[in-house]
Amino acid sequence: MALLDKDGVRLTVDDTVATVSLTNPAKRNAQSPALWRALAEAGRSLPGTVRVVVLRGEGKSFSAGLDRQAFTPEGFEGEPSFLDLARGSDELLDATIAEYQEAFTWWRRNDIVTIAAVQGHAxxxxxxxxLACDLRVVAEDVQFAMRETSLGLVPDLGGTQPLTALVGYARALEICATGRYVQAEEAERIGLANLVVPAAELDAAVQDLVAALVAPPRDAVIETKALLRGATGRSYDEQRVAERAAQGRRLRDLAGLSD
Incomplete structure (x- = not known):
C-alpha cells in the first residue's frame, strides 16, 4: 500500500515493514528541498504497526547528493536559492536548515529500526x-563520499554525529576533509556497512535482515535500541542503572504486571 508518492519519494507499507524509495533514477536520486520535505512527511505518515523501515534508491545509485541546481542563482522553482538564503537573516538561515534536517532525523526513532540499502553512489x-539509518546493507559497487568541503560547505544534514560514532573522530575528519571515496570493502572494515553483498543480492540480503529484526518481541527491541543509543552519553554506572530500569519494565510486562 502506497501512503506517499511525490517529489521523488515513495512510501509503501506492508504490515510491519515500510519501504521508503527515492524514485528519480534518471538524476541518480539527487536531492532537493522538496524531496527533503517529502522524506519528513514519510516519517510522519508511518502507521504505528511499522517496526522496520527500509530506505532504498531506484536505479544504479542510492543518491548522488544535492542537486547542483541548488547552487545556481535561480535555485529550484518556488524555493529560495541558497544564495538568497545566505543573504537573509541568521534566524531565517538557521530555521531553513533545521527544516531540511527533519528529513534526516526521524530514522533513529526508538520505535523503529531503519535499514539503508545502498548501491552505487551515496x-x-x-x-x-x-548514515541517518540504524543499519546499512551495501552492494559491492557502493561509493560513499562526503563532498561538502569541496564545495566550501560542511555536512549539515545530521551526518557528522553518526559518522564519528561509527568510524571515530580521526577517520571521520579525514573522510570529510578530503572528500575521498569509501568503497565497499573499506566501508565494512571501518564499520560504515553492516554487510556487503553483490548488487544482485542486495534486496534479498535486506529482506533476510528485516525478517530477523521483526522476529523478537517488539518492546524488547525498542528498549534495547534505546539503551544502545543512550550508551555513549552515559557513564558505565549510569548505563547499568538504565539497563536495570529497562529490564524491570520488560520483566513486569512479561509477567502481566505493567500499567
Missing part, C-alpha cells in the same frame, strides 16, 4: 541519508 546528502 554522495554528500546521499551519504548523510544512509
Amino acid at each position: 554522495i554528500g546528502a546521499g551519504f548523510q541519508l544512509a
Whole structure:
C-alpha cells in the first residue's frame, strides 16, 4: 500500500515493514528541498504497526547528493536559492536548515529500526541519508563520499554525529576533509556497512535482515535500541542503572504486571 508518492519519494507499507524509495533514477536520486520535505512527511505518515523501515534508491545509485541546481542563482522553482538564503537573516538561515534536517532525523526513532540499502553512489546528502539509518546493507559497487568541503560547505544534514560514532573522530575528519571515496570493502572494515553483498543480492540480503529484526518481541527491541543509543552519553554506572530500569519494565510486562 502506497501512503506517499511525490517529489521523488515513495512510501509503501506492508504490515510491519515500510519501504521508503527515492524514485528519480534518471538524476541518480539527487536531492532537493522538496524531496527533503517529502522524506519528513514519510516519517510522519508511518502507521504505528511499522517496526522496520527500509530506505532504498531506484536505479544504479542510492543518491548522488544535492542537486547542483541548488547552487545556481535561480535555485529550484518556488524555493529560495541558497544564495538568497545566505543573504537573509541568521534566524531565517538557521530555521531553513533545521527544516531540511527533519528529513534526516526521524530514522533513529526508538520505535523503529531503519535499514539503508545502498548501491552505487551515496554522495554528500546521499551519504548523510544512509548514515541517518540504524543499519546499512551495501552492494559491492557502493561509493560513499562526503563532498561538502569541496564545495566550501560542511555536512549539515545530521551526518557528522553518526559518522564519528561509527568510524571515530580521526577517520571521520579525514573522510570529510578530503572528500575521498569509501568503497565497499573499506566501508565494512571501518564499520560504515553492516554487510556487503553483490548488487544482485542486495534486496534479498535486506529482506533476510528485516525478517530477523521483526522476529523478537517488539518492546524488547525498542528498549534495547534505546539503551544502545543512550550508551555513549552515559557513564558505565549510569548505563547499568538504565539497563536495570529497562529490564524491570520488560520483566513486569512479561509477567502481566505493567500499567
